Amino acid sequence: MAVINFDAELKRAGADATHGWRRLTFLAQRYLLGTIGLVIMVLFVAMALSADLISRYDPLAVDSAHRLAAPNALHWFGTDSFGRDVWSRIIHGARISLAVGLGSTALGASIGVIVGLASGYLSGWVDLLFQRITDILQSLPLLVLALVMTAALGPSLPNVIIAIAIPLIPTVARVIRANTLALRELPFVEAAKSIGMSEMRIAFRHVLPNTLAPLIVLATAQLGSTILTEASLSFLGLGIPEPYPSWGRMLSESAAEYVRVAPWLVIFPGIAISLAVFGTNLFGDALRDILDPRQRG
Amino acid sequence: MTEAHPLLEVTDLVKHYPVRGGVLRRQVGTVHAVDGVSFSLAPGETLGLVGESGCGKSTVARSVLRLVEPSSGEIRLNGEAITRLSKAELRPYRRSMQIVFQDPFASLNPRMTAGDIVGEPLSVHGLASGERKQERVAELFQQVGLRPDQMKNYPHQFSGGQRQRICIARALSLGPSLIVCDEPVSALDVSIQAQVINLLIDLQRQRNFSYLFIAHDLAVVAHISHRVAVMYLGRIVEIADKAELFANPRHPYTQALLASVPVANPRIKRLTPLVEGDVPSPINPPSGCAFHTRCRYAMDRCKLERPPLVDAGARHQVACWLNEGTGRANAP
Numbered sequence: 183m184a185v186i187n188f189d190a191e192l193k194r195a196g197a198d199a200t201h202g203w204r205r206l207t208f209l210a211q212r213y214l215l216g217t218i219g220l221v222i223m224v225l226f227v228a229m230a231l232s233a234d235l236i237s238r239y240d241p242l243a244v245d246s247a248h249r250l251a252a253p254n255a256l257h258w259f260g261t262d263s264f265g266r267d268v269w270s271r272i273i274h275g276a277r278i279s280l281a282v283g284l285g286s287t288a289l290g291a292s293i294g295v296i297v298g299l300a301s302g303y304l305s306g307w308v309d310l311l312f313q314r315i316t317d318i319l320q321s322l323p324l325l326v327l328a329l330v331m332t333a334a335l336g337p338s339l340p341n342v343i344i345a346i347a348i349p350l351i352p353t354v355a356r357v358i359r360a361n362t363l364a365l366r367e368l369p370f371v372e373a374a375k376s377i378g379m380s381e382m383r384i385a386f387r388h389v390l391p392n393t394l395a396p397l398i399v400l401a402t403a404q405l406g407s408t409i410l411t412e413a414s415l416s417f418l419g420l421g422i423p424e425p426y427p428s429w430g431r432m433l434s435e436s437a438a439e440y441v442r443v444a445p446w447l448v449i450f451p452g453i454a455i456s457l458a459v460f461g462t463n464l465f466g467d468a469l470r471d472i473l474d475p476r477q478r479g
Numbered sequence: 480m481t482e483a484h485p486l487l488e489v490t491d492l493v494k495h496y497p498v499r500g501g502v503l504r505r506q507v508g509t510v511h512a513v514d515g516v517s518f519s520l521a522p523g524e525t526l527g528l529v530g531e532s533g534c535g536k537s538t539v540a541r542s543v544l545r546l547v548e549p550s551s552g553e554i555r556l557n558g559e560a561i562t563r564l565s566k567a568e569l570r571p572y573r574r575s576m577q578i579v580f581q582d583p584f585a586s587l588n589p590r591m592t593a594g595d596i597v598g599e600p601l602s603v604h605g606l607a608s609g610e611r612k613q614e615r616v617a618e619l620f621q622q623v624g625l626r627p628d629q630m631k632n633y634p635h636q637f638s639g640g641q642r643q644r645i646c647i648a649r650a651l652s653l654g655p656s657l658i659v660c661d662e663p664v665s666a667l668d669v670s671i672q673a674q675v676i677n678l679l680i681d682l683q684r685q686r687n688f689s690y691l692f693i694a695h696d697l698a699v700v701a702h703i704s705h706r707v708a709v710m711y712l713g714r715i716v717e718i719a720d721k722a723e724l725f726a727n728p729r730h731p732y733t734q735a736l737l738a739s740v741p742v743a744n745p746r747i748k749r750l751t752p753l754v755e756g757d758v759p760s761p762i763n764p765p766s767g768c769a770f771h772t773r774c775r776y777a778m779d780r781c782k783l784e785r786p787p788l789v790d791a792g793a794r795h796q797v798a799c800w801l802n803e804g805t806g807r808a809n810a811p
Contacts, residue, residue, distance in 0.1 A: 368585045368586075369580040369581075369582055369585045369586035370585065370586050370587055370588045372541075372546050372578075372580070372586075373578065373580065373586055373646070373649065374588075374599075375546055376544050376546060376573065376576075376577060376578045377573060377577070377599065377600040377603055377604075377649075377653065378569070378570040378573035378574070378600075378603055378604065379599075379603050383603075388588050391588075391590040391591075392588070392589065392590055
């Protein structure tokens, strides 16, 4: 059955608690990894939001007196080849990563939802057209497609977001389409037709709300991969332009030249990227387990 | 023998589904879901439509509401043909006809409250909004035996019978003159079935609308219907007033159906089953009378010619060659 009943799913998972807080603590215990993922995500968001408060230096300030300083009491994560504080840059880099991650996921998911709904609900030639375009997009690797897009659009924050969002559209559209196909045969959709509701209203009021659970799961799972794609793009020199700190660019700048003399330049951005992706993936997996019993191993 | 002004008049309704196969999705066959069904329904009347699974009962129901587009034939509501109307032109007629489905679990949107579900038709047709809508929905809840304070609950918080009551309230909200019930109680417990059937009967007494009542359970149909039509493989084989049909079934298929109704008395010896085997595939329906493959009285003629639905007296119509020459068949 395509419709996911959240309360019933919770019961099946073993949570009989109806009270909100007890339900939360139950879920936290049962899905420990998911909770760790959520905590990591919350920490990163908090870091990005309070970046100006917790960073000790201007992330763009050059200090030639302290080039390539090892981690010490003043510069917790050391400094880079221009003497910029790595800790401050990583904290500000969280803003970029989150902006790109959330922005491109939101953009890709909303376009994907519209394409998927139209494709599944209208069927016929609309479906055929959208599905063939989707096939073409899906046959190209996400990174290659994003590379071509940024190369064509030019490197800037909005362009990077668009470039990463476009390859996401087919994945979301496929999931929404499959769900829509199942839902539109259900009697409550027929009932809506029989009271004379317009197709548009049926699609948005009756079909869409019932595809939200898989959509949330998918979007969370994709969040990690968008952060990773942004890092890869920046590493390849097509991401966020200098001098704004992006984790991927911090890696690429230092990897070749300074990895022997100043390994902290590579280690800390690397840890930041891994942690962020790890956190979103853990959370996404737990969400999927809670909301979608069919995927449960 | 139809009434002077029938509420619903279905003439020669046909619904064929193409069967596609192969790489090129070419049509390789046709499912004859409904193959020339005609009947009429008077205001305030209940017509029971019975038959085995797959005989096309539900397709008839959905075609009447244009949820399925008929291949040919005509449907008249209050004398006006609605078969060729566009979706927009059809909208005002939708207020006059509503449907209650078989599965009360799938016919309510799980993400909407019961009150919103029942009130939605009112907003769609711009009949009421805000406070007035809430009052109207509360009234409807009471009429179907639900408490108005249950309006804010979600479908999964109701039992099967209560959900079916919500579906009935939704159907009632527009004040229809025809309610199509597509096996409305088959999915419910027997004890609940009686409650829902009685609710449907009470509502009809109060509001005088008509039911097209589809079921495979003859006991249920006998309880609620005024007239009963028996369908076999996409065609009506017999149609008569309830008492007449049960007392004097003329078609061998109807006789077999009636003989298969369980009797609540273990001492009564059952006759040997009159019909064996399964319904033939509607993709290649048998020639002549579609029932001849399973009929114990089948003659050569039954394999060649299809018997027409003819009057057999007493508002009784039957499609069987056996009734020819009995003196009552072939009425003008």
